[in-house]
Amino acid sequence: VDFPGKTACCGFPIVTINEKASLKMVGNHTSTAKDLGASAMVTPCPLCHLNLDQYQDRAAWMMEREIDLPIIHVPQLVGLALGLDPEELKINKHVISTKKLLTEISLKP
Structure with a gap:
């Protein structure tokens, strides 16, 4: 997904x-990422990972909508790619x- 906010601050x-x-x-x-069809969001910054994962439920509550978008840190993605x-x-x-994401990419959760 070509995410328009890829260089914008996460808010941490x-x-x-x-x-x-x-x-x-x-x-x-x-x-926005979810609405554009993303199954997950990958971030290179550990603070973005923390903020987007830890506070997503509260943000969804504040927005009065479900988001439920897994946030993966780049080293985790590399680790998955390496098996x-x-x-x-x-x-x-x-x-x-x-x-759900791990199932979609054929890895056991």
């Missing part, structure tokens, strides 16, 4: 200063479930 830097604005950014990023077990990569520890 302002989460402690203006949580509502940060949640809005999380909601906008994840819902590492998803549990070894701690993908099962994400806030937003990755089970």
